[in-house]
Amino acid sequence: MNEEIPIWRIKYHPKNLDQICGRKEVKETLKHIIQQKNFPHMLFVGSKGIGKTLIAQLFSKEFLDKDYNANFKLIYANVPLNEEERKQARADAYVSTSKIGSSAGRRITTPAFIQARVKPFVQVKVLGSAPFKILIVKNFEALGQNQQGFRRLMEIYGRNCRMILITTKISSIISPIVSRCQIVLISAVKLNHFKNLINKIAVQESLEVSDEVVEVLYKISEGRISRAIDLLQLSSISGKSIDMEKLYENSQQFSNDNIRSLLMVAFKGDFPKVRELSRKIISSYKYDIHEFFKFIIDEINKLPLSKFVRSNLINFIADSDFRALEGRDIDIQISALLSKICLFSEFM
Amino acid sequence: MSKVKTEIPWVEKYRPNSVKEMALPTARLGGQRVRLAEELMNFIKLFFEERKRVNAENKQIREFNRTVIEKDQKEEIKIPSEKAAILLEGPPGIGKTSIVYALANDFNMDVIETNASDTRTRATIERRLKETTKSRGIMDFITESKEKLILIDEIDGIYGVQDRGAIPTVIDLAQNTQFPIIMCSNEYKTNLQQLYKKVRRYEVHPLPKQEVIKIAKNILKKEKIINLKEEDLELIIDKNNGDLRGVINDLQGIGQGKVNGDVKELILSLRRDNIEEIFSLIRNLFQVTSLREARNLMDKSDVDYNFLYKWINENLLTFIKSKRELSVAFENLSIADEIFGRIRTNQYWGLLPYFFDLFAGGVALSRKETPAPKGFRRVVFPRYTTGTYFSLTNVEKEFIEKINRKYEISQVDFIKDFLPFLKILCGTSRKQLKSISDWLELDAKEKKLLK
Structure with missing residues (x-):
């Protein structure tokens, strides 16, 4: 316990609902639910990285209390199944041939994700004295068409297991699911709560942080507390007092900036370098190609470009994205797009 | 009659009968240097021990199952696939197939071979191998039969429509086999990834030059060819780049022809499809000036196109430098890729000519302003591959x-x-x-x- 945790994000990770920064109304409703010992399926909605999962997790921890370990599961809808799970799902999908009846030997077409990750958990009865189990599905919108599979699941096993679905985009959740859930909107942390938190950390780490700097930090981190704390730690390395320059300098290094720097190199027209860089980025961040193109579009919208350049670039990206869908080799499509972007170096 | 005898290929004639008399290539397992012959012998010995154990246990399980209801029945156990099958991977002609035959000879086993000359659809593989792997024939009970060794050669040649479903069958085979399986492959292929996870993969390296010289001289002595100069022999060996089979074939080609006059030219004319051909093809492709030339070039070569357009993607940058021309070249290449995708998913093989013209002619002819590069350019392997989904090391x-x-x-x-x-x-x-x-x-x- 005496050991100093070197990563602040982990060090200041909240351990119960009370420690969560701000969001009073949500905390109160959740605490009320804990007293009531009952809740319907819930759908947590809020923008990226503001702590939805953390709140849901800490809530279930307090709700289930000592039965937490046996009755709780957190699954990620956007992490693909591994080989074993895939195999298990395929094996489960067969009904034994030795059983008699109309369904003998038939293959059940449940999506592998539900078959492998969800069903084994929800089908097992509650353990201990808890009223029901809790299943958290993160990034629920990533399931796409497979959301349909949850409709009956939520009804059939609803008594045994309540689900907390977490999403950033309520528009991409199908309406039958929305109608089965209580919607909990989770907002980003408010500035004054954020200030309190940062000041508390500053006191503990003996940092000098002015109010202005905290406001800038709040803006840069877009309400993502973990990102803010990361930035604070990075800035603190070169000295205990933190100013704007340090913050900006460090925020430049963060992840989406590598796509910006990729574009910058591309606008200089140095294709061999761009290609090398793009391969490096894709293999280290494991971007999906469509995700990669989306990031490029995001960046292009942020950059100060002329109307002509912007519209042309977006046109090219759309074209490449479509070709990547049909084609066999992703690298060719990315290279083709980047080589076109390189052409625009004349307009820069 | 004696004439017929001399006409069997020297490669077959001098194929080693025992592991002991063969020049062993070095091998690596997961980066670690291993002795291939010992590893293979151990593998076969271990397999039969494992089979004995598994079969004995399965017998007990079967007896147990007979006494209980279906619900309580135990599943029969299997030999783990990494103990049942191994994969040898290395360039052609370094002795992968030879070592398997030599080994089978040493252990007194029969080799059941399937290679790229067979169509390897699911059905044919099953017909050929599954029965032998699962069960033992009636004759086996009557006579003391030989054990069998299954050799799936040129497994990287499995692709396309004809061989659909072959890989899952091979994997299935490896999990249910009663005989050890050895597979041979020339290169790493992404569509074999499923297989790589299941079996042990040995990288086999070419023989060192001295070994090849020794073997070549031995053969020359036996065939009584004396007028081949030392330097010509070295030329042959250098040209073949560690490919012992190529060396022996060349020696036969030269030895059975007339060996006076200019041997050097003869040696150089004995070309063989290898990496060098792709290199020169790509170099030539960027020199063409018309679509017809590009087409002719593609028609003449029989390099796998599946693969060739990836080479072009990798090497475009060395041949085309101007930004404008690069973007045109990549535009054509990307359309070619899109068309190829459609061909493969929908089986529109009629579109293939467009694909060829786009990726060969379209790319090479994108150079309009700048002249063709002169002098030697380095051509590199298409090393970079992107995973299709989120996969972690x-x-x-x-x-x-x-x-x-x-x-x-x-x-x-x-x-x-x-x-x-x-x-x-x-x-x-x-x-x-x-x-x-x-x-x-x-x-x-x-x-x-x-x-």
């Missing part, structure tokens, strides 16, 4: 597991959000890196991720 997986003991984070968040931060943080000073890696109890490999 083992090191990354272990890293995440370690982190999850202290801080819960998903794989996706870890790679996209947390790891970049850790990299930056650890990049600031060595002290940071040490304190973080100590706290997370990382080992050297995982530390590398942070750099």
Whole structure:
């Protein structure tokens, strides 16, 4: 316990609902639910990285209390199944041939994700004295068409297991699911709560942080507390007092900036370098190609470009994205797009 | 009659009968240098021990199952696939097939071989191999039969419509076999990845030059060819680049022809389809000036197009420098890729000519203003491949597991959000890196991720 945790994000990770920064109304409703010992399926909605999962997790921890370990599961809808799970799902999908009846030997077409990750958990009865189990599905919108599979699941096993679905985009959740859930909107942390938190950390780490700097930090981190704390730690390395320059300098290094720097190199027209860089980025961040193109579009919208350049670039990206869908080799499509972007170096 | 005898290929004539008399290529297993012959012998011995054990246990299980109801029945156990099958991977002609035959000869086993000359659809593989692998024929009970060794040669030649479903069958085979399986392959292929996970993969390296010279001289002595000069022999060996089979074939080609006059020209004229051909094809392709030339070039060569357009993607940059021309070339290549995708998914093979014209002619002719590059250009392998979905390396997986003991984070968040931060943080000073890696109890490999 005496050991100093070197990563602040982990060090200041909240351990119960009370420690969560701000969001009073949500905390109160959740605490009320804990007293009531009952809740319907819930759908947590809020923008990226503001702590939805953390709140849901800490809530279930307090709700289930000592039965937490046996009755709780957190699954990620956007992490693909591994080989074993895939195999298990395929094996489960067969009904034994030795059983008699109309369904003998038939293959059940449940999506592998539900078959492998969800069903084994929800089908097992509650353990201990808890009223029901809790299943958290993160990034629920990533399931796409497979959301349909949850409709009956939520009804059939609803008594045994309540689900907390977490999403950033309520528009991409199908309406039958929305109608089965209580919607909990989770907002980003408010500035004054954020200030309190940062000041508390500053006191503990003996940092000098002015109010202005905290406001800038709040803006840069877009309400993502973990990102803010990361930035604070990075800035603190070169000295205990933190100013704007340090913050900006460090925020430049963060992840989406590598796509910006990729574009910058591309606008200089140095294709061999761009290609090398793009391969490096894709293999280290494991971007999906469509995700990669989306990031490029995001960046292009942020950059100060002329109307002509912007519209042309977006046109090219759309074209490449479509070709990547049909084609066999992703690298060719990315290279083709980047080589076109390189052409625009004349307009820069 | 004696004439017929001399006409069997020397490659078959001098194929070694025993592992002991053969020049053994060096091999690597997961980066570690191993002795191939011993590994293979151990593999076969272990397999039969394992089979004996598994069969004995299965017999007990079967007896047990007969006494209980269906619900309580136990499943029969299988030989783990990495003990049942191995894969030898290496360039052509270095003795992969030979070592298997020599080994079978040493152990007094029959070899059941299937290679790229057979159509390998699911049905044919099953017909050929499955019955032999699963059961033993009636004759086997009457006579003391030989054990069998299954050799699936040229497994990287499995692709396309004709061989559909072959890989799952091979995997299935490896899991249910009663006989050891050895597979041979020339190169790493992405569509074989399923298989790589299931079996042990040995990388076999070409023989050193001295060994090849020794063998070649031995053959020359036996065939009584004396007028081949030392330097010509070296030329042959250099040209073949470790391919012993190629050397022997060349020797036969020269030895049975007339060996006076200019041997050098004869040697150089004995070309064989290998990497060098792709190199020169690509070099020539960027020199063409008309679509017809490009077409002719493609028609003449029988390099796998599946693969050739990836070579072009990799090497475009060395031949075309101007930005404008590059973008035109890539535009054509990307359309070619799109068409190829459609061909493969919908089986529109009629579209193939467009694909050829686009990726060969379209790319080569994108050069309009600047002249064709002169002099020698280095052509490189298409090394870079992108995974199709979010796949983590083992090191990354272990890293995440370690982190999850202290801080819960998903794989996706870890790679996209947390790891970049850790990299930056650890990049600031060595002290940071040490304190973080100590706290997370990382080992050297995982530390590398942070750099």
